[in-house]
Amino acid sequence: MSVLDRRLALLGGLAGLSACAAPSKLSGLPTFDLPPRLAPVRADPRRLFDITVCTRPFRAAGPRLDTEMLGDTLVVHNYGHGGSGWSLSWGSATVVLEKALARGDKNLAVIGCGALGLTTAVLSLKMGCSVTLYAKDLLAQTRSVRATGSWTPDSRIALTEPAGPAFADLWERMARISWKTYRSYLGMAGKPVEFGDRYNLADVPFDQSNAKYFPPASLSFAHYGSRIADLMPSVQTVPANTTPFPVPYVRRTENLQFNIASYGQTLLGQFYAMGGRMEVREFHAPSDFTQLKQKVVINCTGYGARALWKDESLVPVRGQIGWLIPQPEVTYGVNYRGVQMLPRSDGIVIQMLEGGDMRGYNDASEVVDRAEAVEAVSRIAALYPRGA
Numbered sequence: 001m002s003v004l005d006r007r008l009a010l011l012g013g014l015a016g017l018s019a020c021a022a023p024s025k026l027s028g029l030p031t032f033d034l035p036p037r038l039a040p041v042r043a044d045p046r047r048l049f050d051i052t053v054c055t056r057p058f059r060a061a062g063p064r065l066d067t068e069m070l071g072d073t074l075v076v077h078n079y080g081h082g083g084s085g086w087s088l089s090w091g092s093a094t095v096v097l098e099k100a101l102a103r104g105d106k107n108l109a110v111i112g113c114g115a116l117g118l119t120t121a122v123l124s125l126k127m128g129c130s131v132t133l134y135a136k137d138l139l140a141q142t143r144s145v146r147a148t149g150s151w152t153p154d155s156r157i158a159l160t161e162p163a164g165p166a167f168a169d170l171w172e173r174m175a176r177i178s179w180k181t182y183r184s185y186l187g188m189a190g191k192p193v194e195f196g197d198r199y200n201l202a203d204v205p206f207d208q209s210n211a212k213y214f215p216p217a218s219l220s221f222a223h224y225g226s227r228i229a230d231l232m233p234s235v236q237t238v239p240a241n242t243t244p245f246p247v248p249y250v251r252r253t254e255n256l257q258f259n260i261a262s263y264g265q266t267l268l269g270q271f272y273a274m275g276g277r278m279e280v281r282e283f284h285a286p287s288d289f290t291q292l293k294q295k296v297v298i299n300c301t302g303y304g305a306r307a308l309w310k311d312e313s314l315v316p317v318r319g320q321i322g323w324l325i326p327q328p329e330v331t332y333g334v335n336y337r338g339v340q341m342l343p344r345s346d347g348i349v350i351q352m353l354e355g356g357d358m359r360g361y362n363d364a365s366e367v368v369d370r371a372e373a374v375e376a377v378s379r380i381a382a383l384y385p386r387g388a
């Protein structure tokens, strides 16, 4: 136990329950609000067991959620969710199902088994529909499985002007529906969804650190977070001497995270338990949809829609994650020197974010860059000095 740990333990012990709200002499934070013991991350490039890359399906106007008729088949689109696909999935599914069910036909085909396809299928089953999900790749092979797994509902979701105010309203509705739905996945066995502390750490004041690692974007990415400020836990300044990190500037907040291995299993379990059917099938042209026996088809093909629907408005935004071997004792995330660390039950996410929203923009390469992953791990390793 370090000297600081002993002093904190003594403070807590002496304080007793009734005095817990008193500010700690060490920090100014109420004693009950002091950071708990934070297990160190074994941040060593030799513990990288995988490096994954995928493209976010970004559209300047926001996701495509409109409808079109192909002969007697109603196609409802549900693709193009940028860096927010998991976060907005339930809200987006709700919006497209309102359109899909407008004709009263509850026999649906859902194309795609990523975040959007699977949640759309599960929600339709909950609404009493009969659903067949068709996809070229099942969940484990989709791009969705390679996501960070955080609540990031306005991450590269649109550009402000092309999306306009109507989309901002729609976004808020989708975000609120998703947040509420995720509530029902908290507290489940296997922790498919859980809250966790996040520490933002800096060597210099945050405005200087942000300017260095996250320069202003040359495109006006839409940021709608203030519209749901009432939902989000606030940010707290934490005295550096109450954490083990060797940095002078510390902020803490909490966020929802999706443990995608467990969450995916939960969604698939719900899908099959409610009678969903799944078929591996590739579609080569929109007209292939008209061959299906279902006459209402929801198109959740993500970045695949660029080739399938010849949708050139879809811009790839490359993202890479290095995966460190899981450490169940690590229960907090950090952001430091442009790198994010997020401990999921299926691996510790180490992701280079330097450059901000423009990072990976219009880059369709899904080739692994190992040097980037090693650099990202090294920056996080600096938080856990091992001595000489």
Ligand SMILES: Cc1cc2nc3c(=O)[nH]c(=O)nc-3n(C[C@H](O)[C@H](O)[C@H](O)COP(=O)(O)OP(=O)(O)OC[C@H]3O[C@@H](n4cnc5c(N)ncnc54)[C@H](O)[C@@H]3O)c2cc1C
Binding pocket: 053, 054, 055, 056, 057, 078, 079, 080, 081, 082, 083, 084, 085, 086, 087, 088, 111, 112, 113, 114, 115, 116, 117, 134, 135, 136, 137, 138, 139, 142, 143, 144, 145, 146, 147, 148, 149, 150, 151, 152, 153, 281, 282, 283, 284, 300, 301, 302, 303, 304, 305, 308, 317, 318, 319, 320, 321
């Ligand atoms: C590095 C990275 C980190 C991210 N982190 C987060 C995060 O923390 N939080 C968040 O909310 N979002 C995050 N995202 C964004 C999120 O991953 C995407 O928005 C989401 O995966 C899009 O899901 P989707 O279902 O539309 O597409 P996909 O996952 O690509 O699924 C598409 C499905 O359609 C099928 N398909 C495609 N074309 C055809 C075809 N022609 N015929 C048949 N089937 C077809 C595919 O096989 C697949 O099953 C991240 C993205 C990246 C790259």
